[in-house]
Amino acid sequence: MNDVINLLKAHKSVRKYKDKAIEEEKIRSIIEAAQSASTSSFIQAYTIISVENKENRAKIAKLGGDQKYIEECPLFLVFCADLNRHKVACDIHDVEMQEGYTESFIIATVDTALAAQNAMIAAESLGLGGVYIGGIRNNPNEISEILNIPTNVYPVFGMCLGYPDEDNDIKERLPMEVVFKKDTYTTDGDLERLKEYDSSIEAYYLDRTKGMRSDTWTGMMARMMSHIPRPHMKAFLEKHGFFMK
Amino acid sequence: MNDVINLLKAHKSVRKYKDKAIEEEKIRSIIEAAQSASTSSFIQAYTIISVENKENRAKIAKLGGDQKYIEECPLFLVFCADLNRHKVACDIHDVEMQEGYTESFIIATVDTALAAQNAMIAAESLGLGGVYIGGIRNNPNEISEILNIPTNVYPVFGMCLGYPDEDNDIKERLPMEVVFKKDTYTTDGDLERLKEYDSSIEAYYLDRTKGMRSDTWTGMMARMMSHIPRPHMKAFLEKHGFFMK
Structure with a gap:
């Protein structure tokens, strides 16, 4: 832009x-x-x-x-x-x-x-x-x-x-719809979006590590936040x- | 730059x-x-x-x-x-x-x-x-x-x-030496720098308000923080x- x-x-x-x-x-x-x-x-x-x-x-x-x-x-x-x-x-x-x-x-x-x-x-x-x-x-x-x-x-x-x-x-960020909301805080549809994002992050790590690392965003967050x-x-x-x- | x-x-x-x-x-x-x-x-x-x-x-x-x-x-x-x-x-x-x-x-x-x-x-x-x-x-x-x-x-x-x-x-910021330190936190010389900054901020407000407002940075901060x-x-x-x- x-x-x-x-x-x-x-x-x-x-x-x-x-x-x-x-x-x-x-x-x-x-x-x-x-x-x-x-x-x-x-x-x-x-x-x-x-x-x-x-x-x-x-x-x-x-x-x-x-x-x-x-x-x-x-x-x-x-x-x-x-x-x-x-x-x-x-x-x-x-x-x-x-x-x-x-x-x-x-x-x-x-x-x-x-x-x-x-x-x-x-x-x-x-x-x-x-x-x-x-x-x-x-x-x-x-x-x-x-x-x-x-x-x-x-x-x-x-x-x-x-x-x-x-x-x-450059690491792909969360789908914009997950972090950017109109008028009120809502999580409608976010679960699906997180799953898609997980797939995308998983593919990224698999590709970058030639199959050695399989990881997802929710997986990383769950490990960290626990x-x-x-x-x-x-x-x-x-x-x-x-x-x- | x-x-x-x-x-x-x-x-x-x-x-x-x-x-x-x-x-x-x-x-x-x-x-x-x-x-x-x-x-x-x-x-x-x-x-x-x-x-x-x-x-x-x-x-x-x-x-x-x-x-x-x-x-x-x-x-x-x-x-x-x-x-x-x-x-x-x-x-x-x-x-x-x-x-x-x-x-x-x-x-x-x-x-x-x-x-x-x-x-x-x-x-x-x-x-x-x-x-x-x-x-x-x-x-x-x-x-x-x-x-x-x-x-x-x-x-x-x-x-x-x-x-x-x-x-x-654009509002003049604190002198760089006040906020930027080498190696350790020190306030040596800062009191003098703050006084100079106060004078500069005072002149700015006097000029901008045609003498109606006289204020300093430490004065504003003291009012606010109290x-x-x-x-x-x-x-x-x-x-x-x-x-x-």
């Missing part, structure tokens, strides 16, 4: 990078683009940390699920939801910040994600590729200690970026001032 | 729209772009509802903070974090979904925001403008009832889109299965 939409639709995760640094001006453009994203009531509730220190990278790679590309990628960014500087603003104006509300947690988390997605798109427009790293929530206490992350701030995800040294397939997901997150967030009041 | 980054950096909220429908194929491109965003372990944990029904639009506009543009915009999308179809996937494969964990809440909320930001960028690339509507969290119970939103799903935000009938200024933010969200989310376990 246009070049921007073609770029968005061409997204695929990239986990293998050329041994080539990203130019400083490109990094600045990526961060500027991130900052240009929408932000709830101008709150700008995020901080982006670029981890250059090699030792810390290695530690985070291990803590983040033993993902080597965290260590190897030219640029590794940690996106933190951040209400710390709003606390500073309250201090400056001698008022008390209302801390620990679920709503503030949502605002800061969404703000962070919108900025990050702009960063990803900006990076891809510059010929880079990357991947989000939810794995930093595997060991958020240790990672927060390494990065010196204070109260009212939490690391939401990481992002590896670099010049691509692999070309993955395991307790990172049960330490609640205690970790509370420690960082996000009490879900 | 390139056209995509220029587009990202040119973002401004648009709340006034021409009386012109958005072409169906453009809407489909916007949703396709949304679906192309990164998604945690392929979970695709969101549903987008386009509210066309005029009565419901009017109700939501009122419930969402009496924002007329929710009623008037050509396209109003409600972005919901959605783990309902993953429950269906678990049912299909006869396993029990682990529900109510904070981690799942984060995954679904982030997935939704990434998709939404792609939608916003796609829309802007097509000559449209828009604004996120956090106001749907003012009355999430009523809005969920109108939209028939079930357990394991919650409306994160809305989005108004249309052909712009106003041209707002009020309890949507304290009903916790109970609402629990009602919808998000227990923050």
Whole structure:
């Protein structure tokens, strides 16, 4: 439809990078683009940390699920939801910040994600590729200690970026009718659509692995969702001032 | 730096729209772009509802903070974090979904925001403008009832889109050094930077309002953060299965 939409639709995760640094001006453009994203009531509730220190990278790679590309990628960014500087603003104006509300947690988390997605798109427009790293929530206490992350701030995800040294397939998404509804939430017809999607995903994996892997979307989701997901997150967030009041 | 980054950096909220429908194929491109965003372990944990029904639009506009543009915009999308179809996937494969964990809440909320930001960028690339509507969290119970939103799903935000009938200024963001850190989280020098930013924002409002409004960023944040933010969200989310376990 246009070049921007073609770029968005061409997204695929990239986990293998050329041994080539990203130019400083490109990094600045990526961060500027991130900052240009929408932000709830101008709150700008995020901080982006670029981890250059090699030792810390290695530690985070291990803590983040033993993902080597965290260590190897030219640029590794940690996106933190951040209400710390709003606390500073309250201090400056001698008022008390209302801390620990679920709503503030949502605002800061969404703000962070919108900025990050702009960063990803900006990076891809510059010929880079990357991947989000939810794995930093595997060991958020240790990672927060390494990065010196204070109260009212939490690391939401990481992002590896670099010049691509692999070309993955674009993964077919759910049928549009499953995720896009008119007027009200309804699941009419979705079961059939999910079955068709399962067949399509199954064919994709069979083809890609020459018959070695047979998998479906509902199968993958059932496996994943039947395991307790990172049960330490609640205690970790509370420690960082996000009490879900 | 390139056209995509220029587009990202040119973002401004648009709340006034021409009386012109958005072409169906453009809407489909916007949703396709949304679906192309990164998604945690392929979970695709969101549903987008386009509210066309005029009565419901009017109700939501009122419930969402009496924002007329929710009623008037050509396209109003409600972005919901959605783990309902993953429950269906678990049912299909006869396993029990682990529900109510904070981690799942984060995954679904982030997935939704990434998709939404792609939608916003796609829309802007097509000559449209828009604004996120956090106001749907003012009355999430009523809005969920109108939209028939079930357990394991919650409306994160809305989005108004249309052909712009106003041209707002781009709002200056925080100095990059405040939000972008090397290696560790540090606030060294930030107080000075915030003061400079305050001066710049103050000058902007004075200029724009011909001296009628004097405001600073820390002042706005202090006012906002000293009020309890949507304290009903916790109970609402629990009602919808998000227990923050």
